[in-house]
Amino acid sequence: MTKINKAACVGGGVIGGAWAARFLLSGIDVNMFDPHPEAERIVGEVIANAERAYAMLTMAPLPPRGKLSFVKSIEEAVQGADWIQESVPERVDLKRGVLTQIDAAADPKALIGSSTSGILPTDLQRDMKHPERLFVAHPYNPVYLLPLAELVGGEKTSPAVLEDAKAKLATIGMKGVILKKEIEAFVGDRLLEAVWREGLWLIKDDICDTETLDDVIRYSFGMRWAQMGMFETYRIAGGEAGMRHFIAQFGPCLSWPWTKLTDVVDLDDELTDKIANQSDSQSGAYGIRELERIRDENLVGIMHALKGANGGKGWGSGKLLAEFEAHLWANAQKPEAKIGAEPIRLLDTKVNPSWVDYNGHMTEFRYNQCFADSADALLRLIGVDMDYVAAGHSYYTVEAHNQWLDEAKLGDALYVKAQVLPCDGKKLHTFMWLYRASDDALLATCEHLMLHVASKEGKVLPPLPAVKDKLQQLIDAHACLPLPANAGRVVGQRK
Amino acid sequence: MTKINKAACVGGGVIGGAWAARFLLSGIDVNMFDPHPEAERIVGEVIANAERAYAMLTMAPLPPRGKLSFVKSIEEAVQGADWIQESVPERVDLKRGVLTQIDAAADPKALIGSSTSGILPTDLQRDMKHPERLFVAHPYNPVYLLPLAELVGGEKTSPAVLEDAKAKLATIGMKGVILKKEIEAFVGDRLLEAVWREGLWLIKDDICDTETLDDVIRYSFGMRWAQMGMFETYRIAGGEAGMRHFIAQFGPCLSWPWTKLTDVVDLDDELTDKIANQSDSQSGAYGIRELERIRDENLVGIMHALKGANGGKGWGSGKLLAEFEAHLWANAQKPEAKIGAEPIRLLDTKVNPSWVDYNGHMTEFRYNQCFADSADALLRLIGVDMDYVAAGHSYYTVEAHNQWLDEAKLGDALYVKAQVLPCDGKKLHTFMWLYRASDDALLATCEHLMLHVASKEGKVLPPLPAVKDKLQQLIDAHACLPLPANAGRVVGQRK
Known part of the structure; x- marks a missing residue:
């Protein structure tokens, strides 16, 4: 609706x-x-x-x-x-x-x-x-x-x-x-206008340059405001006595000569040149497209960080992202049609800015993340969804054997295919391959073992019938596939 | 100095x-x-x-x-x-x-x-x-x-x-x-004062409540300002024409009736009550200590996200964190004294807010991260430092076999111990155990194999003598230890 x-x-x-x-x-x-x-x-x-x-x-x-x-x-x-x-x-x-x-x-x-x-x-x-x-x-x-x-x-x-x-x-x-009432410029732009106006005076009066002003913002209250706003931040600053104490303490500043807000700065050619030139020396090393790219990656990173915050419940824009993802999952087409006599494609992702080292290469454990995410995708495919887990049933990962074969770089599109090995469903045994999408190069493999667990009792038990049946379809479909060459090997085994 | x-x-x-x-x-x-x-x-x-x-x-x-x-x-x-x-x-x-x-x-x-x-x-x-x-x-x-x-x-x-x-x-x-010149309240507090003053009017005039105002900040420009400041953000908004274009476009707003900055709000009892009450309904579900904890975790998460930004080079407060870490590493005491006839302690860490799922349990691949970080620590111990890598020598991880045994929760202190298995240095073969510090419970194990590589030639070669000697000390010291029970096993092997 x-x-x-x-x-x-x-x-x-x-x-x-x-x-x-x-x-x-x-x-x-x-x-x-x-x-x-x-x-x-x-x-x-x-x-x-x-x-x-x-x-x-x-x-x-x-x-x-x-x-x-x-x-x-x-x-x-x-x-x-x-x-x-x-x-x-x-x-x-x-x-x-x-x-x-x-x-x-x-x-x-x-x-x-x-x-x-x-x-x-x-x-x-x-x-x-x-x-x-x-x-x-x-x-x-x-x-x-x-x-x-x-x-x-x-x-x-x-x-x-x-x-x-x-x-x-x-x-x-x-x-x-x-908003409760209409007002010119609403809330956000009124606040921004206030900062802009004061900031222009600081540049005009040579208190600092644009880079210094930006640094003051982004190394201090900018970070606070990305996750709590002004009032919640000040509530904390008030300590146990809270907001009322904060106002008593800092209210008087309002009448001190702490802003030039009562004057409107004249944005004449001289000031425009000054700002434009300072901005060039601050940010001119990057093109606008490059700055956009960096900004977008930073915003994504911040949302990812806040998604895991507050004990995993999420906070602010990260909580919102989790809710958006839940909405997408709820409306996602179930990929059930894909079960057949070939390894199943489980994950399509991209090497994320937070996944790379200083050389721009994907870090060792992010390969593991791709496989873990793929195992989750496989579970959803056989009906292990949020309701199933909430009802006290789940698969726990107990073992994995990884081989790292090639490097992935920032932005590389990746995908994972999986083959279900012979198993009884109480055990879920798979072999997975991680590929780079651009040239289908094999980057890593993973032999992965999960056990089906009744989480409250902490017991290993067979899955419920619906999941068991769905998994059996997969097991049967993959039964004709040859065992992957690197399955069943120990670490360091010669090929 | x-x-x-x-x-x-x-x-x-x-x-x-x-x-x-x-x-x-x-x-x-x-x-x-x-x-x-x-x-x-x-x-x-x-x-x-x-x-x-x-x-x-x-x-x-x-x-x-x-x-x-x-x-x-x-x-x-x-x-x-x-x-x-x-x-x-x-x-x-x-x-x-x-x-x-x-x-x-x-x-x-x-x-x-x-x-x-x-x-x-x-x-x-x-x-x-x-x-x-x-x-x-x-x-x-x-x-x-x-x-x-x-x-x-x-x-x-x-x-x-x-x-x-x-x-x-x-x-x-x-x-x-x-700052180039002194001025009352400097730069940051002048900008904050401007927002505070405008914000108080918006609350007093019932345009919105404190929660709405905070949401407006943290879902929009707060996220921008955590990583770029105001001028760099507006430079992007100006597009290819940059800062000059932005000023031409938005300069005129300065004279529009977009703020009430020219009046100072009267922070009387009525307004104080109003703000305090709205703040209670916004944030009262959390105690101040809890809000501090959430804020700190969020700030840590933001810095972590920005540390990996800009193609791994870091950005803003994340770049600063990376520089601080480099300073700490440069001044860290080398743990060489610890080599002896027992597994070596390599990592002390805590389960980070971004490491947990919605149940507050550490995610599968974060166990891998602990082991990967431990392998890095082992390398530093034998002299594989930034200079060594910059000179074109390094160890690459090629294989690992993990077993997950128990859960770790948010805030749990963890440590890793490692035993070097018999190997020639061209191969570096280890077995690692991940423990919870509070009760020394074993959470996971990892059998791990790295190869020494000349990175430019892409060839597997023995390490340089200094590293080789240091590693040999470890190999010799651990030679008397029994082979760990779970080493040399395949996935799913019965105990």
């Missing part, structure tokens, strides 16, 4: 293109309208970045990518769409006109989100016939990775629409946060 | 205690003076938090912890110290008095840093006899994890002292950034 079935993006560019990428990678077809002559190229580049990032981001299988259609008019774009996202330039008259045109052509039930950074939804919905389904859905660059969308309703927006939008955004991995 | 030999902390509390923790964990003795009756308890709690975090943070061995002495006077504290850190309450008269007293009693060459959040160093150094060595070293909570110290000199501060302070901070894992 909360699914998005078809999306329309009116306005491409960096923001519209990244919305499209989010939809497409979640399996949703997108109609894109943007009259800009280079729209297809720009959108294509953003989608390529997003695909690269998603290959590292999610451990769950992405659905078949949605179909992207470039269309010739707003009317054509909105046909059949149940989510329409407007991302045209930031001028109230232009946006209002486009949104009114969308409103007239779209299904009256379709949701309409505006990507505006600061215009009030009340001003945007003024001329609409169905204004109750118009809201601001303000995302942050890079939209395909940063999960936030500020959801803001205008005077005529239905509260139920905002709740519906929030639920639908969750299915594409986003966190919709609903 | 840049080493800190002995530190004095004047003022304990959360900030002073965390400075002490940084010094102690880097092997530096600390004299602590704080007349507060509970100073020992408070400092002890901070140090305990820091030790817990460092056990997860660094893969390099920490040196033996420095000695902490609580002393009765400022004069006693500064004796023999070459870095003195003042962290007393934020009142200019109090700080100036304490610093003048420190100055009079300390070695005239000792560096004196003040933890002040906003007072000008010129005002602090006014009455000093040796004012040239006084500077602001402003850290961020939690000081033991966040690497930033803003270094700010006053009118009488020597520029060389700031450079010296920056170099010394690097040896305790910190990033000293030197």
Whole structure:
């Protein structure tokens, strides 16, 4: 019910293109309208970045990518769409006109989100016939990775629409946060504006250069804010006495001369040159595409780190990623059709930035991770899912024998094939091969043994019938395959 | 030359205690003076938090912890110290008095840093006899994890002292950034003040509650700022045209009504209650100690993620962590004395938050990581260091046979012992046991085989003489040990 079935993006560019990428990678077809002559190229580049990032981001299988259609008019774009996202330039008259045109052509039930950074939804919905389904859905660059969308309703927006939008955004991995009231620039951009304004003064007055200012942010509160916001951080700073104590202690600073916020800096040519030149010496060693790549890898790494946080329950954007993965798993096509008289393909992944050493080579134990993930995939295939485990049944890995044969490099696409060896199901004995996708080179092998366990009793027992039957199909299908040459060997055995 | 030999902390509390923790964990003795009756308890709690975090943070061995002495006077504290850190309450008269007293009693060459959040160093150094060595070293909570110290000199501060302070901070894992000019609240707190001020308006005006505001930060620009700052982020947003284009595009917003910065909010009882209550419903499910623990684990996770970033070269705080680890390794005591007729202890580590599944159990492949890290430790022990590898010689792992025997949980301390099996050095054949430290329970075993390789030629060759001799000592010392029961076995072999 909360699914998005078809999306329309009116306005491409960096923001519209990244919305499209989010939809497409979640399996949703997108109609894109943007009259800009280079729209297809720009959108294509953003989608390529997003695909690269998603290959590292999610451990769950992405659905078949949605179909992207470039269309010739707003009317054509909105046909059949149940989510329409407007991302045209930031001028109230232009946006209002486009949104009114969308409103007239779209299904009256379709949701309409505006990507505006600061215009009030009340001003945007003024001329609409169905204004109750118009809201601001303000995302942050890079939209395909940063999960936030500020959801803001205008005077005529239905509260139920905002709740519906929030639920639908969750299915594409986003966190919709609903503001209580509309205000220019909403919450995030007001906070950013405050920092930007103060930062400009610090550069203009030669307190520091842009690199120093960035270092101050990223080695201190930037790291705090990636996982807790400002108020939760200050709650901790208040100690056992909490927020009230913090306010008593730091409230007075508000009246000290600690900012130049009351003056607006003049962004004249001189200051623009100064900033641009400092920025060049700070970041000029990297091209913009390279910085984008680094940024995306860093964001993926941060989300991965937070996914394992809080005792494995996840925290912040990492918890959200885990929820998105659970959603993807729940909607994943079961690969049952693949059982046959050949080794079964279990894993497709890419060498992740956090998997490599300083030479850019995949670290020893990440090979083990690929095999462990493949064993998990095999278990899901035979019906050992979250419900089965929650009911107290599981397979435990007890032994593995690995051979490392060749190197994998950052970004290499990898896959694993597995053969089930003769076994009784209480034991699950497999042999796996890890390949590089580009040339099918064999990188490593793993002989792997699991035992089926009743986890509460801690006893080795046969699997339940449904799992046993499914596994037996695999065992039977693979019975005709020759035993792999390296199975049943001891460490150091001569070939 | 840049080493800190002995530190004095004047003022304990959360900030002073965390400075002490940084010094102690880097092997530096600390004299602590704080007349507060509970100073020992408070400092002890901070140090305990820091030790817990460092056990997860660094893969390099920490040196033996420095000695902490609580002393009765400022004069006693500064004796023999070459870095003195003042962290007393934020009142200019109090700080100036304490610093003048420190100055009079300390070695005239000792560096004196003040933890002040906003007072000008010129005002602090006014009455000093040796004012040239006084500077602001402003850290961020939690000081033991966040690497930033803003270094700010006053009118009488020597520029060389700031450079010296920056170099010394690097040896305790910190990033000293030197500001060009002094200004009240320096850079970080001015930016924070701007956000705080705007944030208070948003709460007061009911635009959102504290949880929503925190979510807006941590699901969007907080993640950006953990790894790039504001200017580098905006450089990317400007696209190929870079910073200049960004300013042209977004400069005009400065004059839009996007903030309420020009008014100072009245933090009266009503607003204080409102914030405290919202904060309770946002974060009240966790105690402060629990939030600290979660925060610290998250920060460690972020630094770990960034350590592997940028093609393994590291980025931001992760690169800094790698540099700190390199410093620790360079200063680590070589464990050569331990070679004897018993398995050798190679690794002491703890189950890291990112190592566990949703049940809080260590994931299958993290056992492999422990063994791989132990193999690395063994190599360092026999002289296979960075220089040896850089010269084109190395051991490659080719095979391993693992057995998983028991579970490890989040926070469990683990260690690995290894026995070198008969081999010729061209092959390096070992058997390793992974234990839980609390009860010496055996968790897993690994039979492991490496080959010595000339990496440029890709040929298996004997190691160079120094490594060969060192390894031979180990092989000889272990020759009398019985072959481990599970060595030389195939997967699934009955016991």
